Each structure stands twice: as C-alpha cells, then as structure tokens.
Amino acid sequence: MHQKLISFSSCIECEIDLEFNMTHFYELNCSARTFAEGTEDNDFEGIVCPIEPRHRRAGRRVTDLHIDIVSKSIVDFSTTFIADVLITDKALNVLENAQLTGFIVKPVHIHKYRKGIDPAAVPKLWEFIVTGKGGHAHADSGIVVKSKCEACGRIRYSAYENGIIVDETTYDGSDFFTVTEYPKHILVNQRAKSVIEEHSLSNTQFIESSHLVWPEGVIKP
Numbered sequence: 001m002h003q004k005l006i007s008f009s010s011c012i013e014c015e016i017d018l019e020f021n022m023t024h025f026y027e028l029n030c031s032a033r034t035f036a037e038g039t040e041d042n043d044f045e046g047i048v049c050p051i052e053p054r055h056r057r058a059g060r061r062v063t064d065l066h067i068d069i070v071s072k073s074i075v076d077f078s079t080t081f082i083a084d085v086l087i088t089d090k091a092l093n094v095l096e097n098a099q100l101t102g103f104i105v106k107p108v109h110i111h112k113y114r115k116g117i118d119p120a121a122v123p124k125l126w127e128f129i130v131t132g133k134g135g136h137a138h139a140d141s142g143i144v145v146k147s148k149c150e151a152c153g154r155i156r157y158s159a160y161e162n163g164i165i166v167d168e169t170t171y172d173g174s175d176f177f178t179v180t181e182y183p184k185h186i187l188v189n190q191r192a193k194s195v196i197e198e199h200s201l202s203n204t205q206f207i208e209s210s211h212l213v214w215p216e217g218v219i220k221p
C-alpha cells in the first residue's frame, strides 16, 4: 500500500511563512577599502602559556588605536590590516541618532599622513568596538572546538560549514554583536542594516550570516 506523504519542505506556503517569520542577521563586511594602517605605538597584552611555548600570543590591545593615513579616499566604515574597525564621525552620528546598540567608540590617534594627503580633508575618526553578544553560534553552523588549552585558555574552533547561524536563545538583542567563535565578524540585525543602507554609509557590504561561505584559499582550521 502506498501512502502519499507531503513532506514539510514540499509545502510551499509553509516555506514562505517560515521565511517571513525568520529573523535575519547579516555580516557587516567593511574590508573592501582600507585607508589606515596601525602603527608601532599600538601595544598589546602578551599571553604566555605555562605549559606550551607555541601558545604565546598577543592578547587585547592595551593602548588606544594609533594609525597612519595611507589613502585619501576615506570611507565611513573600514578596517586596518589586523581588522581593527574605524568609522567616520558622520557614521557615528547616524548610528547614535538611530539609537543603535551593541557598540562603543574610542578615540583614534593619527600619526602620519601619506604624502599628498591633506590632513584637513580627513574627517574625525573613531575606533568602532562591538560589545553586543550573540553567545556561541548555533550548533547547525557546524563549528566545533578543535583544541582547548586549560593552562592558558587558548581555544581553536573549526571553520563554519553552514555560515554563522545565530542562536536566538543566547543573542542579547543588540543591533551590533559578535559570536564567541568568530569575534572578528561583525554581525548585525535588520534594523542596523536598514539604518546603514538608508544613510548610504560607504564601504559596507551585507551578507546573510547563515549564507557565509568559508573564504576560498584560506585553509580551514
């Protein structure tokens, strides 16, 4: 006897409904254009492992961000080579006026301007630090702990296999946030994306976080 089964995924109305009700999260990528480089004045906390010399590494920066301006095309969002994020004063005003949450800003110290750049033409800049918390990525992202050192706290995570899926049970609701495993990926909700797009803040690209693909040519950890 054959029974005709209608599977959940073949129910088009259900899918549309699911898609409509789903909360969307995006990665805010601002690495396409850069105009600043960190200088040697940036000082970092040093972490030394008591049992494994190879775990020695730089921790948090303990100074404000010091930069050189290396291009005259200043964009509203940008990153340095080691993924510190910079925003213009105009961008900060937009984010503050919209009362977006999940970030703080710190002063930036400019040391040098590359030849030909007029310092007066460079707007006030801020370091943009995301403070919103997404907790751990959802297990469906496929990220697993590859190694963990109890002595120094060094944790290595695997690549994401299905994008970075936000676990809404641990997400704190901030407009800007990161997940524990990939803190350099700035994640935003629909509200933050809309504000940034409505004000055409430059050098911002949004990719649905669950559609992120591991970058080609980068070896998976």
Ligand SMILES: [Zn+2]
Pocket (backbone or CB within 6 Å): 049, 050, 051, 052, 055, 149, 150, 151, 152, 153, 154
């Ligand atoms: Zn260690």
